Amino acid sequence: MTEIKIEKDKLIPCVPTRDLVVFEDMTVNFEVARGFTISAVKKAMNGDGFVFLIAQRSVAVEEPEKKDLYKYGILGEVRQVIKSPSGVYRCLVHGISKGKLLDLVKVRDNCLYASIKLVNIGREKVSEVELTALMRQVSEAFENYLEVIPRIPKELYYDVASAETPKELFEAIAYNIPLPTDDKQIMLDLNTYGERLAYLLSTLSHEIEVSMLEREIHEHVSSTIDNQQREYFIREQIRALHNELGDGGDVxxxxxxxxxxxxxxxxxxxxxxxxxxxxxxxxxxxxxxxxxxxxxxxxxxxxxxxLPWSETTEDRRDIKKAESILEKDHYGMKKVKERVLENLAVRMMTPDIKGQVICLYGPPGVGKTSVGRSIARALDRKYVRVSLGGVRDESDIRGHRKTYVGAMPGRIIDAMKQAGTKNPVILLDEIDKMSNDFRGDPSSAMLEVLDGEQNSGFRDHFIELPFDLSEVLFITTANSLDTVAPPLLDRMEVIELASYTREEKFNIAKLHLIPKQLKKHGLKPSQMRISADAIYSLIDFYTKEAGVRKLERSIASLCRKAVKQLLENEDDKKIVFKASNLEEYLGHKKYLPDLASEKDEVGLVNGLAWTSVGGVLMPLEVLVLEGKGKVELTGSLGDVMKESGQIAVSYCRSVCDKYGIAPDFYEKKDLHIHAPEGAVPKDGPSAGVTMVTAMVSALSGIPVRKDIAMTGEITLHGKVLPIGGLREKLMAAYKAKIKTVIIPAKNKGDLDEVDDVVKNGLEIIFADNLATVLENALVKVNKPAKPVRSAKKRKEAVLTAN
Known part of the structure; x- marks a missing residue:
């Protein structure tokens, strides 16, 4: 055996092996496929060629730690590494010396390194006579082993017979016959060849007994199968005779x-x-x-x-308990929880009620599926989720005729089988993702499933029997209602789950997501903390979504970085993430904040818009140019917004005198209306008040207040009509530090859904008409402006007024 020395504290690339134990002076050929093992053999080949091979206690562990490995392994020399077409690397390694694992380190290059102490073979503890007797017993046991396991090559017998030392005998047997990994590891742990031969003798004796028992069992099973085959043929002959006699029915x-x-x-x-x-x-x-x-x-x-033809579970009749479950599982969602509890209360009051189907509708990531699970918990019913995304075959719902090869029941009957009761909660997930083709329309099949008047006798094509679905509480989820068939939508009670506000995301992260990810990554609250300003920064600058999935992934990323830092630097006891150091861990900010006007400007207004991921501040600019009355709109505006621009021009013509606008501007001036972020499509009527304000400001020269934002639809006569998405729009204004917001007076009732923090932080002006909007949005002048004809005189009038 070659003697080598390892420098103190030197780290050697480590390869944890599965079902493989290597000994000294043993050359093995094995495959590596895991990323960190591939990195280890590559590091060894590119370095001094040394690699530490050590067996795993369990082959199921994918990313082993020190506790998952045995105490001793082998320091080996990598002699060849070949990459196969499948991406697996085949390695040829020669074992050099036994080593004790002191520590296991995983570094940034995804490679495991081991700190080891070399262990030399010790002196024999028994006399030469005893050692000779032991060698003879092992050789005799090996001969018996060859008799019961004839697969061993005969050449191996000659190697064993010619062995003169305990080392040669042990290597000839242990290196070449299949033995359990645990037994091989015990032999490696032993420090003399005499001890290894003694354990090898007991292992061979055990293997001989097991093999003889296996042979007896095999012979018994073979004889049993022969008897069964004989009995089968006799029964078939009797059956054939009865059929010939015509009395087969009496069998x-x-x-x-x-x-x-x-x-x-x-x-x-x-x-x-x-x-x-x-x-x-x-x-x-x-x-x-x-x-x-x-x-x-x-x-x-x-x-x-x-199938559960009669099995049922008893509903929980405690509405307060149900409410506490919903509150515990989900933050916010006041309106959703109220509607769910009302539905549950009716079910508790009248258990025999039929035909109630709830449709949870909202953008991805807002918790539709988890709300369905919470409803099942609140009612104390069995819960089954059925995914309908991509279903386009009617047989997926109704099943196949049992005469076809591979026939099976549909997803509804399969869900009932999983539930084991007649009255479970079945969540039909992504019902809007169903489509149809030549194999039928699954939406039409769902009509019978969700109709309380029909589903008491639902017939699946496979079972061909009426099955009662009337006691099932069906809950469906959808991201969009546009693709749901109208007859199907008519059978459901739609409950909308709106996108989360900034404050709701903050509280969800603090109360649910961070504790969940800490537990998932094996961290304690005392080891990692994310400050409040860091959570807000994650929401504002690293995620842009309606739900909280990306936010949870960002928190998980911070947890992984904290775990890595704690393991690399033992002096670090606690990692604290703040807004100031987030860029160090997550990179530069992915999203920039909405910026309001920095000063009172002419023709520039802060509008408010709704998107699927929440509200945004949408500045609107108007520029007046010499021309022939052309109105140009840019910024990827939709048809409705273009119509709002035409209405705004007409309204400005009607108030020319009041704001000192030239009456013939629509003939001699060109108006250019632009909404920044031109790559983002924008549409909707709620930008009407913003367009009028920007246009009046640009034509009159009166600046617009920088601290004000607005939203509202307009009419030709100057009335302000209500809009949607008020909750999200006010949150966007609050986040952009706007002080005053103008909203339609008819939206006053929608303020009940707005967070108190937002309402208290904003001055909200209710407008019935455009006069109120302009009066509050335009910078106050000392005296009313007079109508002027030329641009020069109009400019002088504005300067005088200011």
Whole structure:
């Protein structure tokens, strides 16, 4: 054995092996496929060639730590590494010396390194006579081993017979026969060849006993199968004779059929169901057990008998308990929880109510699926989720006729089988993602499932029997209602889950996401903390979404970086993430904040817009140019916004005198209206008041207040009409530090849904008409401006007024 020395504190690339133990002077050929093991062998090949091989205690562990590895391994020399076309690397390694694992380190290059202490083979503890006797016993045991396991090559016997030292004998046997990994590891741990031979002797004796027992069992099973085959042929001959005689129907029912009939008799189902199943069980008696038709009947009977024809669970009738469950599982969602609790209260008051289907509608990531699970918990019912995304075959809902090869019941009956009760909560996820093709329309099949007047006798094509779905509470989820068939939508009570506000995301992260991720990553609250300003920064600058999925992924990323830092630097006891150091861990900010006007400007107004990921501040600019009355709109504006621009021009013509605008501006001036971020499509009527204010300001020269934002639809006569998305729009204004917001007076009732923090931080002006909007939005002048004809005189008038 080659003697080598390892420098103190030197780290050697480490390869944890699965089902492989290597000894000194042993050359092995094995494959590595995990990323960190590939990195280790590459590091060894590019360095001094040394690699530390150590066996895992469990082969199931993908990313082993020190506790998952044995105490001793082998320092080896990598002699060859070949990459296969499949991406797996085949390595040839020669074992050099036994080593004790002191520490295991994983560094940034995704490679495991081991700190080891080399251990030399010790002096023998027994005399040469005892050692010679032990060698003879091992050789004799090996001869017996070859008799019961003839697969061992005969050449190995000559190597064993010619061995002169304990080392040669041990290597000839242990290196070449298949032994359990645990036994090989015990032999490696032993420090003399005498001890290793003694343990090898006991292992060989055990393997001989096991092999002899296996042979006896195999012989017994073979004889049993032969008897069964003989009995089968005799039974088939008897069946054929009875068929020839014409009295096949009088044959006694087999044990299998009797078992099915007994189960059918115990079934609490209607007579129609029992008669149908009994007829199928009797058909099973008349056909050979190995035929395809017999397999179909068995599958049919097993499926039908597994269905909950009468099993039910008792609903929880404590509305306060249900409310506490919903509050515990989800933050906010006041309106959603109220509607859910009302629905549950009605069910508790009238348990026999039928046909209530709830549709949870909202953008991705807002918690629709988890709300459905919470409803099941609140009612104390079984919960089953059925994914409908991408379903385009009607048979997925109704099942296949059992005569087809590979037939199975539909997803609804399969869900009932999973639930095990007649009254579970079934969540039909992504119902808007269903589509249709030549195989049928699954939406049409869902009409019967969700109709309380029809689903009491739902017939699946596979079971061909009426099954009662009327006691099931169906909950559907959808991101968009546009793709849901109108007849299907008509059967559902739609509950909208709006996008989360900034404050809601903050509280969800603080109360739910951070504790969840800390537990998932094995961290304690005392080891990592994310400050409040850091959570707000994650929401504002690193995520832009309606829900909280990206926010949770960002928090998970911080947890991973904290774990890595704690392991690399033992002096660090706690990692604190603040807004000031987030860029160090997550990189530069991905999203910039909405910027309001920095000063009072002419023709520039802060508008408010709604998006699927929340409200945003949308500045609107108007520029007046010499021309012929052309109105140009840019910024990827939709048709509705373009119409609002035309309405704004007409309204400005009607108030020319009041604001000192030239009456003929629509003939001699060109107006250019622009909404920044031109790559983002924008549409909707709520920018009407913003366009009018910007246009009046640009034409009159009166600046618009920098600290004000607005939203509202307009009419030709100057009325301000209500808009949607007020909750999100006010949150955007609050986040951009706007002081005053103008909203339609008819939206006053929608303020109930707005967070108190937002309402208290804003001055809200209610406007019935555009006069109120302009009066509050334009900078106050000392005296009313007079109508002027020329641009020069109009400018002088504005300067005088200011």
């Amino acid at each position: 006694d029912e087999s044990d299998e059929a009797q078992q099915y009939l007994a189960k059918i008799g115990e079934l609490s189902a209607s007579d129609e169901v029992k008669d149908k199943l009994t007829a199928e069980a009797k058909r099973l008696v008349k056909m050979p057990s190995g035929t395809q038709e017999a397999v179909v009947i068995r599958n049919y009977l097993d499926t039908c008998l597994a």
